[in-house]
Amino acid sequence: xxxxxxxxxEVVIESEIPTRIKLYNPDAMDYKNQHRVKSIxxxxxxxxxxxxxxxxxxxxxxxxxxIERNSYITPIGASANYYMIRAIxxxxxxxxxxxxxxxxxFTYSLIFPALPKDTKRIDIIEKLAPGxxxxxxxxxxxxxxxxxxxxDFSKINN
Numbered sequence: 753x754x755x756x757x758x759x760x761x762e763v764v765i766e767s768e769i770p771t772r773i774k775l776y777n778p779d780a781m782d783y784k785n786q787h788r789v790k791s792i793x794x795x796x797x798x799x800x801x802x803x804x805x806x807x808x809x810x811x812x813x814x815x816x817x818x819i820e821r822n823s824y825i826t827p828i829g830a831s832a833n834y835y836m837i838r839a840i841x842x843x844x845x846x847x848x849x850x851x852x853x854x855x856x857x858f859t860y861s862l863i864f865p866a867l868p869k870d871t872k873r874i875d876i877i878e879k880l881a882p883g884x885x886x887x888x889x890x891x892x893x894x895x896x897x898x899x900x901x902x903x904d905f906s907k908i909n910n
Contacts, residue, residue: 771796775896780804787886789876790859792893798837799825799864801876803886807851807858814851817858818843819886820879825864828873828890838863 773794780790786806793800807814819842824833842860843849849858867874872894878885 775893776900777896789888789891795866797866799867800861802861805858807854807856809854811854814853814856816848816850818845818848820845823878825874825876827867827871834864836862836864
C-alpha cells in the first residue's frame, strides 16, 4: 500500500518583538564630572538618553537647570538631526528648576526618535550658540556596557 503525503508550503513567521538595548556609560559613575551621560536606551521606536547633573559649587544658592525645546541628536558622519520628542524630569526653557544648594544631584532623561541601527557615535546638542548649553560631542556608546550601574538598583531598607 502506497501512502502519498502532500508536502505543506513552508511558512516563515517574522518576529514582531521590538528591539531594546540599554547601554551604560562607565564614566557616568565618576562623581568628579558635573554633567554626564549615564545611559542610552535604543529601541525601534525611540532613543532615550539619561543624564546625571550636579549643581556647581560656585553658585551660592545652587543655580538652576533647563533644556531647550529644539535639542537634538545627530549621528556622527550624518547630516540628519533627530529632535527631542520629550523631556522627563527637566523643565523646558523658559521654565527653570532651581537648586536649593550647591552640589545637589539631578537626573533627567531626553527622548528622541529612533536612530539608525548602525549608529555608534552621536552628538547631543542642546543649542549651538555662545553660552552654557548642554552639548556633548562624539559620544561613542558602541563600547559601553550592558551591566546596569549601581544607581539603577533600588535601595533595600535593612
